[in-house]
Amino acid sequence: MRAGVIGAGSIGGVVARALRDGGVPGATLSGVVDPAGPADLPVVRPDELLSTSDLVVEAAGQRALAELGPRVLAAGLDLLVVSVGALADDALLETLLSAGPGELHLSTGAIGGLDLLRAAARMAPLARVTIETTKLAANLVQPWMTAAEAERLRTTEVPVELLRGAAREVTAAFPKSANVAASVALAAGSWDVVEAAVIADPAATVTSHVITAEGPAGSYRFEIRNRPSPVTPTSSEVVPHAVLSALAALAEPRVVFR
Ligand SMILES: NC(=O)c1ccc[n+]([C@@H]2O[C@H](COP(=O)([O-])OP(=O)(O)OC[C@H]3O[C@@H](n4cnc5c(N)ncnc54)[C@H](O)[C@@H]3O)[C@@H](O)[C@H]2O)c1
Structure with missing residues (x-):
């Protein structure tokens, strides 16, 4: 090939x-x-x-x-x-x-569990799917943030939930989180059922994604803890x-x- x-x-x-x-x-x-x-x-x-x-x-x-x-x-x-x-x-x-x-x-x-989400959604539509992404706070600064918001992210000593809502809205605000949320939505067969959240953690040594899904096929929880790339810390190795x-x-x- x-x-x-x-x-x-x-x-x-x-x-x-x-x-x-x-x-x-x-x-x-x-x-x-x-x-x-x-x-x-x-x-x-x-x-x-x-x-x-x-x-x-x-x-x-x-x-x-x-x-x-x-x-x-x-x-x-x-x-x-x-x-x-x-x-x-x-x-x-x-x-x-x-x-x-x-x-x-x-x-x-960066994630897994997509095969099982797809199988469960195929049996019957999933009722609720969530993806919660936690990253090192300093890596979550976005161009649309005010100087004060960006500074708060760089200096926070406690985890801060930056946004939680419809997956489309969250991915528009945090494009670097768009890939994983889109993968979950495509596997689940619907964007409307997916809620996403982005959490900034000043002490995060890994990037984590907690994915949950509930539906007639069962309930699922996948926790992914990826080491950041040493070259590009906003991406996982x-x-x-x-x-x-x-x-x-x-x-x-x-x-x-x-
Ligand atoms: N699916 C996932 O889970 C996942 C995870 C991380 C990143 N990503 C995505 O993967 C993509 C690449 O990420 P990265 O960290 O390697 O980015 P990067 O910025 O390190 O590399 C992108 C490269 O593409 C080149 N490029 C830009 N425009 C181009 C064009 N029109 N034609 C050819 N080359 C072009 C750039 O010069 C650069 O070398 C991004 O869209 C990122 O969001 C997906």
């Missing part, structure tokens, strides 16, 4: 280098598209990537997904999306779903490895949970 990578930053860079170094049996790196052009990776133009790949990993951000995702799928290549938060835009999701013949795959990214695990399953299926 010839895999190309769009966006070779903290996630895509790890993925591209692992592919280049033979870290995924059955897969090779076809090229990388990134205006930042990492010197140690084979940077190519988008049209070149499309003509030399079987699958493309998008790890470049929401705008790049909207621009390049439909082209990748229309060219008959599979697309593995990391910027899942972009799919809070129903129109973009529909565009990607109908852009094929390529197949759309979503990375599980495991995320590129979720992408590599998906690539391994697509390249040479062995033990695969679906």
Whole structure:
């Protein structure tokens, strides 16, 4: 499987280098598209990537997904999306779903439990789903915050709940939390049933996501405690490895949970 990578930053860079170094049996790196052009990776133009790949990993951000995702799928290549938060835009999701013949795959990214949520929701609609994200307070400062609010986050000595509400509203306010909330909403089959919360903890050494769901199939609680990436502390170190695990399953299926 010839895999190309769009966006070779903290996630895509790890993925591209692992592919280049033979870290995924059955897969090779076809090229990388990134205006930042990492010197140690084979940077190519988008049209070149499309003509030399079987699958493309998008790890470049929401705008790049909207621009390049439909082209990748229309060219008959599979697309593995990391910027899942972009799919809070129903129109973009529909565009990607109908852009094929390529197949759309979503990375599980920073969280898990999505398979069971999907199974439970398939049996009968879930009544209530929550996702509560706790991060190091200083990493939650947003451009829309006033100087006083930002300073309070940097200096708080106790955990502060910044926002709790409909998942769409919370992801709009905290785009870095959008990926996990969108993954939960897509697995649950509904945005309306999902409540999200963002908590700033001055002492957090891990980024945690507590996901709960209740419905006729049962009640579920998943607690994820991810170590932040040492390079990009706002992201979790495991995320590129979720992408590599998906690539391994697509390249040479062995033990695969679906
Ligand atoms: N699914 C999840 O659980 C999850 C978890 C963490 C991050 N993410 C998402 O993954 C994406 C990548 O995150 P990151 O931490 O690696 O970001 P990053 O900023 O470290 O890297 C992004 C890279 O994409 C490049 N880029 C930007 N626009 C581009 C374009 N149009 N074409 C090609 N390359 C372009 C940038 O130059 C940069 O090198 C983000 O959207 C982020 O929100 C998803």
